[in-house]
Every structure is written in C-alpha cells, then in structure tokens.
Amino acid sequence: MQLNADQVQNALPWDSLIEALREIFVRADVRSPIRHHHTLEVPGEPAATLLLMPAWIEGEYLGVKQVNVFPGNNTRHLPGLSSHYMLSCGKTGRPLALLDGNELTARRTAAASALASQFLSRADASQLLMVGAGRMGRRLIPAHMSVRPIQTVQVWDRNEAAAAALVAELTASDIDARVCSRDQLQEVAGTADIISCATMATEPVVFGDWLKPGAHLDLVGSFTPSMRETDNVAMQRCAVFVDTRAGALSETGDLIMPIREGAIGADKILAELAELCRGQHAGRAALADAEQAVTLFKSVGDSREDLAAAILAFRNQG
Secondary structure (H helix, E strand, C coil): CCCCCHHHHHCHHHHHHHHHHHHHCCCCCECCCEEEEECCCCCCCCCEEEEEEEEEECCCCCEEEEEECCCCHHHHHHCCCCEEEEEEECCCEEEEEEEEHHHHHHHHHHHHHHHHHHHHCCCCCEEEECCCCHHEEEEEEEEEEEECCCCEEEEEEEECCHHHHHHHHHHHHHCCCECCCCHHHHHHHCCCCCECCCCCCCCCEEEHHCCCCCCCEEEECCCCCCCCCCCHHHHCCCCHHHHHHHHHHCCHHHHHHHHHCCCCCCHHHHEHHHHCCCCCCCCCCCCCCCCCCCCEEEECCHHHHHHHHHHEEEHHHC
C-alpha cells in the first residue's frame, strides 16, 4: 500500500490522531531509539543529510522515517527536503505501507501540540495567535481548534502576504481569522490565550514579557541549537514542558541557549509528553495558581508520534 500526501491527510483526522498519540505515549512496549544523522557528500554541491527515525511496538509494528535534506536542490528549483515512512509488520518484517513523510510529519507535529494543549492551556482558551503562515501553521490552527473552543485566530508572518493568504483560506472555511500586522504582534500576543509558533527564526519572535497570565505558548519551529522563537524571560517565567527531554536538550536553541547563558537549568523542564499522558504530571492542573500560570510546550519531534500516525493511517486505509 502506498499513500500520497492527500491520502495521508484524509486518513488522519485530528481527533483520532491526537488520541493515537496519547495511547502510544502510555504504552510500555514501544521502542524509539535516538534518530540517526548521517552526512552525505554530493560532488560539486553542498553536503546532504540523511535522517533515520525508527520506532517499533514489539510483535506488532515496525516503522522508520527517512528524511533526505539536499540543499543543492535549490539550484534545481526542487524542494530541499523529502521524506517517506515505511511501516512494516512487527512479527514478520513484511512491508505494509509506504506513506508520504512530509504530510505525516506535519500532521503528527500539530497533533502533538494539540495533545499538549489539552494538558497545558486553559480549557476556556478562545483566542489563538498563529506565528508563521507556512505548512505547519496551516495544520496547527485546526489541530488547536479541535481541542479548545477557539473563536478567533490571528495570523502573523514576516511576509504579510503569506499571512493574508492563510487568513483568506481560514475565512473561506468560516473561521473568524484576521491578519496580525507586523507592528501589532506585541499587542495581539498580549491578549492571546494560545500562541503557536512555527517559524525558521534564529532570534526571538515572541517575548516572555508579552504573555498574559494564563497564556499557553506552543513552540514548534526551532529544531537546531542555533534556532529559537522565544527569549530567556519566557523560559524563566513559564512552566516548561517538552515532547522529550533528550531531544529538546540536544536539538533546540529555545532551551540550549538559555541553559548555556545560565538563565535556566535543565531542571526547568517539569515533564515530557509521555509523563503527561501517563498521569505522572497533571500539567496546568498541578501548577500553583493554575488559572494564572503561564505554560510553554516545546516540541522537536519523536519517532513514536510518526509510528502512531502511520499505524492509524494504515488502519484507516485498510
């Protein structure tokens, strides 16, 4: 079975996908080794990167995502990144499905943020600010709306035309959406219940001093030590949660930089997503002055999420 991007999207409705992620984080028989990074020399061009992300459920399913990053493709007007996911039987090794990896990754990433939001944002959150109007922004908005009673969505992007295009799409779907102009970001961020960031920023875009009591900050974009979307103040002020400690402490500048600068320690992380799902930490409910607490979730990706999404897509197409 082979599933293209549209088929993957249709096979992964938000409610089912979020629940699938919750279930896989609870299971004790899931194995998810640290991702493999390999550098590939490309004659006459920039070096490429091969990423392999395996995970399996003993005796049930085995999966691996292959991500190919070829910077030289820019000169060919081709995407620099491509990926696919191979799902196999965990008993025989027989291949079961080959899935488009880009759509699988985008949807499971958005679903992880929504799952975290169920534990960390206020149940009455109604104002969403989306910072970044690209592929992830288009998925994070409906994912967050599937778990919280969002009434209005504001969209900010360095490219205001991109923000306007996304707002037009949302408005066409009967969502009350508005463009947050470049000079309105601080004002809008100060009123938002949930701020979701999916950018390629290397300097803070949203600042800790802007966040109102009770707000939830969802950080998706930074996936290297040189990238960050918020500042040290946010990390100091917020109750910090991550998808995985190992990944967050080694891969994202949102944590690496403030730790290196002495603003926080690694113990600032209160829990990872699996601990929230297993009830080892109750999230916002466990915080002092829970209604006014400011929470933060930082994700860098977890191969268990890919596996859960691939299994769900396979079953829904079976």
